[in-house]
Amino acid sequence: MKNPQILVPVNALDEVLPLLEAGAHWLYGGVLPREWADRFPWIVPLNQRTFESAQFPSLAELEKAINRTRTKGRAFALTLNAPYYMDEQVPLVVELARWAGRAGAEALIVADPGLIVTLRKEGVELPLHLSTMGIAANARSVNFYAGHGITRVILPRFLSLAQIATLIKAMPSVEYEAFILVGKCPHIEGLCTFIHDSPDRRWPCEWPWDLADETGGHPPGNISKHFAGIRESDRRDGCGLCALPALKAAGVSIFKIVGRGAPLERKLQLVRQLSRLMKEMPPELDETWLRMCKESYRELYGHRCSEHNCYYPEVYSEHRGPKEGCR
Amino acid sequence: MSLKRSHYYHLKGSTPIPEGWDGIRVGSETCTRLLPTSRDIRRISEEMDAGVLSLVTPVAGPDEVNDVLNIILTSAGLRWNEVVVNDWGILDAAGGLEGIQITAGRLLMRFRRGPGAFDPWDELDLSSRRYLAWGPLYDSPFLALLKKKGVSRIELDLPRHWFPLPDLNGFRFSLHRGTRLISVSAACPWLYDTEKRAWNPTAGCDRTCTGHSDMVMTSPAVDGSLLLRGRAVLERVEVDTGELKLPDNVDRIIFDPVS
Numbered sequence: 001m002k003n004p005q006i007l008v009p010v011n012a013l014d015e016v017l018p019l020l021e022a023g024a025h026w027l028y029g030g031v032l033p034r035e036w037a038d039r040f041p042w043i044v045p046l047n048q049r050t051f052e053s054a055q056f057p058s059l060a061e062l063e064k065a066i067n068r069t070r071t072k073g074r075a076f077a078l079t080l081n082a083p084y085y086m087d088e089q090v091p092l093v094v095e096l097a098r099w100a101g102r103a104g105a106e107a108l109i110v111a112d113p114g115l116i117v118t119l120r121k122e123g124v125e126l127p128l129h130l131s132t133m134g135i136a137a138n139a140r141s142v143n144f145y146a147g148h149g150i151t152r153v154i155l156p157r158f159l160s161l162a163q164i165a166t167l168i169k170a171m172p173s174v175e176y177e178a179f180i181l182v183g184k185c186p187h188i189e190g191l192c193t194f195i196h197d198s199p200d201r202r203w204p205c206e207w208p209w210d211l212a213d214e215t216g217g218h219p220p221g222n223i224s225k226h227f228a229g230i231r232e233s234d235r236r237d238g239c240g241l242c243a244l245p246a247l248k249a250a251g252v253s254i255f256k257i258v259g260r261g262a263p264l265e266r267k268l269q270l271v272r273q274l275s276r277l278m279k280e281m282p283p284e285l286d287e288t289w290l291r292m293c294k295e296s297y298r299e300l301y302g303h304r305c306s307e308h309n310c311y312y313p314e315v316y317s318e319h320r321g322p323k324e325g326c327r
Numbered sequence: 328m329s330l331k332r333s334h335y336y337h338l339k340g341s342t343p344i345p346e347g348w349d350g351i352r353v354g355s356e357t358c359t360r361l362l363p364t365s366r367d368i369r370r371i372s373e374e375m376d377a378g379v380l381s382l383v384t385p386v387a388g389p390d391e392v393n394d395v396l397n398i399i400l401t402s403a404g405l406r407w408n409e410v411v412v413n414d415w416g417i418l419d420a421a422g423g424l425e426g427i428q429i430t431a432g433r434l435l436m437r438f439r440r441g442p443g444a445f446d447p448w449d450e451l452d453l454s455s456r457r458y459l460a461w462g463p464l465y466d467s468p469f470l471a472l473l474k475k476k477g478v479s480r481i482e483l484d485l486p487r488h489w490f491p492l493p494d495l496n497g498f499r500f501s502l503h504r505g506t507r508l509i510s511v512s513a514a515c516p517w518l519y520d521t522e523k524r525a526w527n528p529t530a531g532c533d534r535t536c537t538g539h540s541d542m543v544m545t546s547p548a549v550d551g552s553l554l555l556r557g558r559a560v561l562e563r564v565e566v567d568t569g570e571l572k573l574p575d576n577v578d579r580i581i582f583d584p585v586s
Contacts, residue, residue, distance in 0.1 A: 043447055044458045083437040086458055086465035113415070114469030121468075138392035140416025147419075158513035159388065167389040185513060187560070191357075191386065191413075191434045192510040195443025204442060205510070207548040211555065214540040223542060223555075226519040307524045313514070317525030 009260040016068045023275030030079040031056040047079040054261030063103045075106035081131035127151045135190035139170035165250040183258030184238030233308035237301040240311030241293040350379025357559040359391045360532045365401040372405035381409040403427045422477035430480040440507045448488045460490035505583035512558040
């Protein structure tokens with residue numbers, strides 16, 4: 001079985017070499033060409049980021065970044081993963097896709113089934129990776145997308161390890177990418193219509209929500225606890241490190257670090273930690289491995305992990321031990 | 328032109344379609360555990376001798392998708408008129424079925440309905456307003472793909488600001504009155520086990536959520552409130568659809584059970 005590779009976001013030229021040297025194999029990022037930025041406000045996204053620091057500042061800088069990545073024998077994927085594009089936007093998107101091919105990108109990350117069809121129709125031959133915004137949560141959906149040219153599926157975050165294994169076994173003909181660090185979303189992002197435009201990047205799912213029963217009573221205790229847990233956790237402290245052996249065994253070949261727009265130092269920390277753990281990964285979960293992962297979590301995030309930050313909470317629950325409580 | 332009205336019907340109990348209603352909907356946009364069984368499908372088909380019967384289906388996990396398809400296949404051979412689909416894999420498999428109308432559900436359509444930190448509507452030009460209000464309906468390749476997969480009807484809910492619908496011949500539209508669908512919880516809040524500090528498996532769910540009223544969600548960060556219904560996050564919509572200028576091909580209004 002091939003060793004999985006690390007994918008991490010990049011948004012500036014001077015981030016490329018440090019991230020690759022830290023252990024990244026794939027870089028991904030986005031850019032807003034002038035023509036798009038002049039015509040559409042932030043709330044009309046070209047890719048799934050509404051803030052400037054998540055984008056490369058120019059096509060010229062992105063091209064250099066792609067070149068630099070290729071020079072080191074690694075790969076870059078361009079994000080074109082808005083959930084839909086109107087007809088008037090499509091020519092800009094197709095042109096950017098063509099540009100990415102000329103610039104040396106290895107793949108496009110896409111979500112809109114209409115765009116997927118159009119890219120092939122327009123002769124854009126770059127491999128297409130399906131964003132979680134495309135929601136391929138079962139083998140039939142993967143099959144549908146594969147039939148339209150998708151060669152890699154970024155697994156929806158809500159799938160359990162068992163579901164991931166079932167899906168990959170049923171559809172082994174594409175590659176699979178799984179979230180490992182940062183950015184745990186309390187909602188199914190491909191089905192979420194909250195607008196992510198807050199300048200402090202605290203999205204609506206992170207706002208403090210109070211719950212009350214519509215008839216005036218208290219909500220059931222577990223509902224209150226579920227929401228309290230989301231409120232008290234920081235979704236940026238998402239983690240799936242414990243599950244690495246299971247993900248590898250299931251056939252996941254790319255481990256994803258989230259965080260377009262995050263500071264370089266932070267991304268380097270995450271890549272180095274993940275890279276180190278991947279070298280020490282046992283074939284199956286064991287207590288030594290779990291202890292190592294939990295220590296890594298504390299190093300990375302400054303506190304103990306919880307089920308609300310855990311990408312695969314079935315692992316957390318089974319192995320947390322009787323004395324572990326909320327942080 | 329009078330609009331046909333469809334009412335959300337819950338699996339609890341079995342009654343004829345109430346007077347004044349033209350059809351019933353059974354199932355869920357957001358949860359496979361709220362789907363009828365094949366036996367329910369047959370029973371309802373036998374009991375309802377008039378009106379439109381709509382089966383509503385959600386996104387399915389890898390271990391659920393074939394079960395959902397089996398329920399759809401069961402309905403296709405009976406008096407069921409419509410299957411509402413929100414999953415691409417299910418659409419791909421069910422799109423060719425004869426004798427049943429395939430409808431693209433709200434989640435498949437991907438409309439932007441949620442609140443954000445700001446409401447920029449007043450500053451937006453027409454193009455951006457189109458994007459926010461009805462953007463997927465201006466995505467021609469996407470619509471062509473739906474057509475190719477056998478979709479003849481599309482479900483809508485109302486944008487945060489009214490904007491005229493495009494003229495889209497070739498599709499009929501069903502408009503949800505009462506709520507707009509904002510999001511879907513990744514882990515079902517009703518399955519959270521406070522002792523285990525984990526979410527119980529979906530397979531063991533006994534539909535606890537159906538015995539409760541909606542939960543009202545409020546936040547200082549946003550005006551108004553949202554609703555938690557099962558694992559769906561909804562927003563109540565107060566607009567009277569009778570006051571809106573709707574094209575002729577919007578010919579069905581869907582009422583939520585508590586609207």
